Amino acid sequence: RSEFGASGLEYKRTSSLYTPLSPAIYINGENGTDAVTGAAPVGALDIGTNISYQLNQLYTNDYNGHLYGEYSLGDHTIKFGADVDKNGYSDVFGQYYAGNYAFASPAAFAAGTPNYLRYQQAYTGGADTVAAATYHYSYTDAGLLLQDTWKPNQSLTIVGGVRFDYPYFPNNPYYLPAFQTAFGIPNNAVPTGNYTLAPRVGFNYKLPTKLKIQIRGGVGLFQGTNPAVWIGNAYGANGQLNSVIKGSSSSSTTNPPLTAPYAPFNPDPAYVQTLAPPAAPTPSMSLTDPDFQVPTSWKDNIAVDVTLPWYGLVATAEANFIQVQKAVNYLNLNLLPSGTTPDGRILYSNSALHTNFSKFGVYELTNTDNGGSQSYTLQLARSMKAGWAFSFAYTHTHATEVQALTSSIASSNYTSRAVINPNDDTAHGSLYAVPDKFVASATREFHFSSRKDAATRVTAVFRAQTGHAYSWVFGRSNDINNDGTSGNDAFYVPSGPNDPKVVWSTSASDPTGAVQAATFWNFVNSTELKKYKGQIVSPNNSYSPWQHTLDLHVEQEIPLYHKTKLTVFADCINFANIFNKKWGVITGIDFATGPNNGYTRGVANATVNASGQYVYTFNSTSQTAPTVFTDLSRWQLQLGAKLEF
Numbered sequence: 001r002s003e004f005g006a007s008g009l010e011y012k013r014t015s016s017l018y019t020p021l022s023p024a025i026y027i028n029g030e031n032g033t034d035a036v037t038g039a040a041p042v043g044a045l046d047i048g049t050n051i052s053y054q055l056n057q058l059y060t061n062d063y064n065g066h067l068y069g070e071y072s073l074g075d076h077t078i079k080f081g082a083d084v085d086k087n088g089y090s091d092v093f094g095q096y097y098a099g100n101y102a103f104a105s106p107a108a109f110a111a112g113t114p115n116y117l118r119y120q121q122a123y124t125g126g127a128d129t130v131a132a133a134t135y136h137y138s139y140t141d142a143g144l145l146l147q148d149t150w151k152p153n154q155s156l157t158i159v160g161g162v163r164f165d166y167p168y169f170p171n172n173p174y175y176l177p178a179f180q181t182a183f184g185i186p187n188n189a190v191p192t193g194n195y196t197l198a199p200r201v202g203f204n205y206k207l208p209t210k211l212k213i214q215i216r217g218g219v220g221l222f223q224g225t226n227p228a229v230w231i232g233n234a235y236g237a238n239g240q241l242n243s244v245i246k247g248s249s250s251s252s253t254t255n256p257p258l259t260a261p262y263a264p265f266n267p268d269p270a271y272v273q274t275l276a277p278p279a280a281p282t283p284s285m286s287l288t289d290p291d292f293q294v295p296t297s298w299k300d301n302i303a304v305d306v307t308l309p310w311y312g313l314v315a316t317a318e319a320n321f322i323q324v325q326k327a328v329n330y331l332n333l334n335l336l337p338s339g340t341t342p343d344g345r346i347l348y349s350n351s352a353l354h355t356n357f358s359k360f361g362v363y364e365l366t367n368t369d370n371g372g373s374q375s376y377t378l379q380l381a382r383s384m385k386a387g388w389a390f391s392f393a394y395t396h397t398h399a400t401e402v403q404a405l406t407s408s409i410a411s412s413n414y415t416s417r418a419v420i421n422p423n424d425d426t427a428h429g430s431l432y433a434v435p436d437k438f439v440a441s442a443t444r445e446f447h448f449s450s451r452k453d454a455a456t457r458v459t460a461v462f463r464a465q466t467g468h469a470y471s472w473v474f475g476r477s478n479d480i481n482n483d484g485t486s487g488n489d490a491f492y493v494p495s496g497p498n499d500p501k502v503v504w505s506t507s508a509s510d511p512t513g514a515v516q517a518a519t520f521w522n523f524v525n526s527t528e529l530k531k532y533k534g535q536i537v538s539p540n541n542s543y544s545p546w547q548h549t550l551d552l553h554v555e556q557e558i559p560l561y562h563k564t565k566l567t568v569f570a571d572c573i574n575f576a577n578i579f580n581k582k583w584g585v586i587t588g589i590d591f592a593t594g595p596n597n598g599y600t601r602g603v604a605n606a607t608v609n610a611s612g613q614y615v616y617t618f619n620s621t622s623q624t625a626p627t628v629f630t631d632l633s634r635w636q637l638q639l640g641a642k643l644e645f
Contacts, residue, residue: 022048022267023098026116029105029253044251045106048267052409055097055133061088068145079147079161086140087228093236094133095409096120096243101265102250104257112265113257116247122240132240139228140168141294155208160201165223167294168192169231174238179285182354183333183362187238189290191231196223196296212307217300224295227328230365233410237286237363251476282358286410289366293326297372316379322372322399329368329402330414331423332483334359341480342501342614343492343536346421348482360484363410370427373399390442397437399430404540406431406591406598415485416597418471418539422483429469429540431599437465451559459553460575467544470589472529472537473596475605475621487596491603492614493524495534503609505617520604520618529603542601544588544626550576564645570637577635585633587626600624 025048032043068081102116103109122132147161169190179187200220207213246258303318334357338349352359374397381391402425407413414422417431439461446456472491474480480489494502497517504513524530528542555569577584589601602624605617 023119024048024051024054024096024100025109026100026102026250027106027109028103028251049098051095051100054099055092055094055130057092059090062086075151077149077151079145079149081145083143083145084140085143085226086138087226088136088138089228089232090134090136091232091236092130092134094120094129094241097129097133098271100250102247102252104253104255108257114247114265115252115255115257116245116250117258118243118245118250120241120243122242129241133236135173135232135235135238136171137173137228137232137235138170139226139231140170141226142166142168155206157204158201159203159218160199162200163196163198163223165196165198165294167194173234173287174240176239176285178356179239179287182356185287186290187234187285187287189288190234191288191290191292191294194291194293196221196294198223198296202301211309214305215303216305217302219298219300221296221325222299224297227294229408230328230405230410230413231288231292233286233363233365234288237284237410239283239285239357242283282352282356284358284361284363284411286361286363286365289364291367292365293367295327295367296325297327298323298325312382312385314381314383316377316381318377318379320373320375320377322374324369324371326367326369327371327402328405329366329425330410331364331366332361332414333364334362335423335483338482342608342612345481345489345536348484350482361411361414363414365410368402368425368427370425371399371401371430372427373397373430373433375399384443384445387445388443389445390440392440393438395434395437397433397435399433400427401430401432402427404431404598412597415488416592418473418488418490418596418598418600419481419483420490420536420539421481422485428538431469431540433469433540435466435543437463439463453557453559453565455557457553457555461551461553462549463551464546464548467547467586467588468599469540470542470544470599470601471539472542472603473600475602475617476596478605480606485596487600487602488598490536490539491529492536493529493532493534494616497521499534500613502614502616505615516616516618520616523603523618523623540599547586549574549584549586564643567642567644568639569641570639573636573638574633575635577633584635586629587633588629589624590627590629593624593627 025046027045027047030043030045063086064084066081066083068079071078071080096119099117099119101114103113104115108115120129120133122129142165144164145161147159150158150160152158169192172190173188175186175188198221200218200222202216202218202220204214204216207215247255249255300321301318303316306315307313308315334352334354336349336351336353336359337346339347341347354362375395376397377393377395379391379393381389381393383389403413404417405413406416420426441459441461443457443459446458447454448456473487474489474491476487478489479486492501504517506513510516524533529537532538552572552575553569555567558566558568560566572578574584589599591597591599603618604623605621606614609615
């Protein structure tokens with residue numbers, strides 16, 4: 001028996017358009033109050049249009065079609081077919097288009113005297129920045145599949161198959177001859193033809209026992225989603241835009257105002273900066289490794305489901321394993337090693353490897369084969385019976401990764417993370433792993449009328465889990481390895497008070513540094529840092545406090561006509577917070593509240609002295625305190641409706 005079906009064609013068009021309301025503005029020297037500690041730090045006010053939204057317009061066109069068929073032969077059902085996905089993009093993206101101004105104080109802002117200015121213009125210094133920031137590209141994935149479902153008996157089902165995916169990019173990024181002259185590789189490569197052949201097999205076996213016992217599992221290679229936004233970086237960051245920077249720091253409260261020539265502060269987003277470009281512009285670049293492959297991972301699963309003889313309970317034990325075959329990684333090709341730091345990490349030169357390009361970023365999108373996860377779950381559940389359903393589950397997970405990939409921009413992915421050696425292909429703890437998670441839910445079903453299709457259901461879900469991961473790093477102003485990124489270097493914990501790699505800064509009130517050293521060791525011994533004495537703390541190996549939340553879901557079925565039914569529902573997220581504002585409060589290290597635009601927690605500031613030792617400074621300005629996640633800590637209500645016919 002053979003049949004064809006499951007064919008379809010779909011088209012989507014979306015647009016995401018942003019226009020600047022003003023430049024980005026940092027007003028330093030602002031006093032505030034820490035909501036957690038009550039301290040009064042001096043911070044900054046960030047207003048205006050974010051640098052990434054000042055010129056940001058994206059149009060997408062998505063086409064997908066598929067045709068599948070089946071052929072039955074005895075105990076076998078063979079499925080075969082093909083599918084095609086095409087994604088087209090028209091992107092206009094340029095950071096700092098309207099500019100980023102920084103002021104030393106509120107008074108300086110009122111006077112219109114910035115001490116820092118950064119904006120982006122066409123490489124030649126011309127006014128057509130929009131044209132230079134506009135690019136078009138598309139990606140097509142053509143897939144073939146073959147699958148055999150074999151049922152040799154009523155108890156056993158085996159599914160085996162293979163999938164073939166072929167990527168195609170019809171156009172290349174803008175070619176820059178000077179880049180190939182400097183680096184020896186082209187900047188406009190695309191991964192066309194880097195196909196994936198993914199085999200997989202799974203099974204389901206029902207044991208011939210009195211108890212209903214089912215064993216299920218499988219292993220296979222699976223391809224991830226289209227990474228077009230990261231490949232698209234090579235089309236946009238192609239050397240046609242160049243940053244113009246006046247001033248040395250956007251966070252300084254002491255640097256003097258800029259002097260001529262510079263463009264005065266102008267809040268009008270339509271204002272175009274006209275400063276001449278540097279005598280020797282050094283544009284940032286993004287490129288794609290010609291051998292880059294769409295991410296793939298080997299996934300293994302084994303599980304046992306047992307229907308217990310009491311109350312309709314089903315117990316499940318499950319293990320899942322993932323091993324990266326090809327994941328996304330970024331390298332900065334323009335860093336020039338010049339030595340080592342006191343703790344042995346690579347130290348980079350002040351100069352770029354190729355000085356006609358930016359040291360702070362020639363970013364190559366490439367692959368890594370490092371990383372993976374192991375997770376184990378135990379669950380006890382009962383489906384709806386006599387008006388009640390519930391489940392209890394616990395999952396333990398361990399996961400590692402090379403790149404957390406928190407952004408759509410190459411430079412942000414590379415810099416917004418804690419590192420030891422930034423170009424190392426080394427997997428550390430995953431930013432997204434939740435080591436321990438408990439979930440309990442209960443549903444009560446009511447029938448206030450005689451109709452079975454007019455049920456009322458109330459569901460409560462309690463969740464307790466480890467907080468998200470973060471990294472201990474040196475302070476905000478520190479660039480320990482001189483790679484051009486501050487506040488992202490994993491912290492070195494001295495082996496003890498007499499560690500020869502570390503000495504302490506001094507002051508009039510602490511002439512030997514002994515006071516801050518004692519305070520530092522009290523802090524270390526009160527945190528998990530005590531486990532890392534004499535070591536660089538591995539990134540993403542610490543976790544914010546446990547989270548505890550209770551959610552409530554209420555739904556009402558309303559029969560309309562024949563099989564047409566309307567279900568209205570209400571979800572109260574963090575329901576317990578309604579009754580006590582201390583319940584459901586989530587604290588931790590938030591993204592970009594630490595020294596770097598990642599989940600980082602500062603410990604001490606450091607410099608290196610003439611003897612090659614770290615000089616540590618430990619005080620309130622070097623540390624990052626946990627904060628309250630205000631969006632997650634308040635109760636929220638959402639209403640909705642679903643129509644079924």
